[in-house]
Structure formats: C-alpha cells, structure tokens
Amino acid sequence: MSIDILFKIAGIGILVAVLNQVLSKAGREDQAMLISITGLVIVLMMVVKEISGLFDTVRTTFGL
Amino acid sequence: MDIFKILAFTLVALVVILIVEKTNKEIGILLVLVASICVFLSVFMSVKEIIIVLKKLADGAGINHAYLELLLKVTGIAYLVEIVKNVCMDAGNSTLASKTELAGKVSIAILAIPLITNVVSLIGSVI
Numbered sequence: 001m002s003i004d005i006l007f008k009i010a011g012i013g014i015l016v017a018v019l020n021q022v023l024s025k026a027g028r029e030d031q032a033m034l035i036s037i038t039g040l041v042i043v044l045m046m047v048v049k050e051i052s053g054l055f056d057t058v059r060t061t062f063g064l
Numbered sequence: 065m066d067i068f069k070i071l072a073f074t075l076v077a078l079v080v081i082l083i084v085e086k087t088n089k090e091i092g093i094l095l096v097l098v099a100s101i102c103v104f105l106s107v108f109m110s111v112k113e114i115i116i117v118l119k120k121l122a123d124g125a126g127i128n129h130a131y132l133e134l135l136l137k138v139t140g141i142a143y144l145v146e147i148v149k150n151v152c153m154d155a156g157n158s159t160l161a162s163k164t165e166l167a168g169k170v171s172i173a174i175l176a177i178p179l180i181t182n183v184v185s186l187i188g189s190v191i
Contacts, residue, residue, distance in 0.1 A: 006099060013088060014083070050101050051101065061108070
C-alpha cells in the first residue's frame with residue numbers, strides 16, 4: 001500500500017503542467033512540449049516498474 | 065490489509081487523479097493504473113491464503129491437481145485482463161478494451177482445450 005508513489009507521480013504531473021504554463025507564457029512553446037514529454041517519460045518509467053511488479057506477483061501466485 | 069485503509073487510499077487516489085487529469089490527461093490515466101495496481105497488490109496477500117485453502121480442499125476431495133492449476137491460471141488471466149480493460153474504458157478507448165477482452169478470452173479458451181478434450185473423451189467412453 002504505497003501511497004507515496006501516487007503522490008510522486010501526481011507531483012510530477014502538476015510540476016509539468018506548471019512548467020508548461022510558464023514556458024508557453026514566456027513564448028517558448030517548443031521547450032514546453034519537451035518538458036511535457038520528459039515528464040511523461042519519467043512517469044512511464046515509474047509505472048512500468050509497478051506493472052512489472054504486478055505481473056511477477058500474479059505469475060508466481062497463479063502459476064502462469 | 066484492512067478494508068478501511070484500502071477505501072481511504074482509493075478516495076485519496078480519486079481526488080489526486082481528478083486534480084492531475086485537469087491539466088494533463090496522460091498522467092491521469094497512468095495514475096489510475098498505478099492506483100488500481102496498488103489496491104490489487106494490497107488485497108493480493110489474502111488471495112494467496114485463499115489459494116492455499118483451495119488446494120487443501122482439492123487434495124482432500126481427491127480432485128486432480130491439474131484441474132485446480134488450470135482454474136488458477138484462468139483466474140490470474142481474468143484478473144489481469146480485467147485491470148487493463150477497465151483502464152482502457154476509463155481512458156474512453158472502448159476499442160482497445162474490447163480487444164484486450166478478446167485476447168483474454170482466446171488465451172483462456174486455449175488453456176481450456178485439454179480440459180474439453182478430456183470431458184468429451186470421458187462422455188464418449190460412457191456412452
């Protein structure tokens with residue numbers, strides 16, 4: 001029951017959103033796009049780790 | 065893991081997801097996936113005890129071990145397909161959801177084929 005990972009991902013999401021706003025207001029749309037992509041990649045890395053944990057648990061328990 | 069902690073976790077996750085989903089949807093959907101995985105894993109420890117009890121009952125009743133293994137495999141597949149399907153439905157993509165469901169059904173059908181042949185041969189021998 002790791003709620004901290006939930007808050008970590010939410011933090012990254014909100015940070016990316018804020019940075020997006022700041023950069024787009026400053027007139028640098030391309031960097032805003034890059035920031036959102038990198039934020040998404042970071043979150044994806046964390047989610048992949050959780051998914052692999054899920055699959056390993058289910059595989060060992062159910063003998064898949 | 066008592067039920068109250070899980071319920072509190074789900075409500076907090078729901079609020080967090082709503083906040084994040086307002087600005088960027090992708091991370092919101094990933095959060096939905098992570099939250100469902102956390103809830104599933106926390107309940108999963110008690111599922112293991114249920115499986116152990118089932119195995120004892122099956123041995124006691126003299127049921128063939130292979131059938132129980134098959135049953136557990138099918139349940140595992142059904143669990144995973146259910147999670148992925150619901151996340152796809154949440155994202156509003158019902159096409160992907162139905163395709164994952166189709167894949168789950170096909171893989172379960174493949175697993176059940178030896179069982180079906182056994183039953184048919186059993187019936188054939190009886191008649």
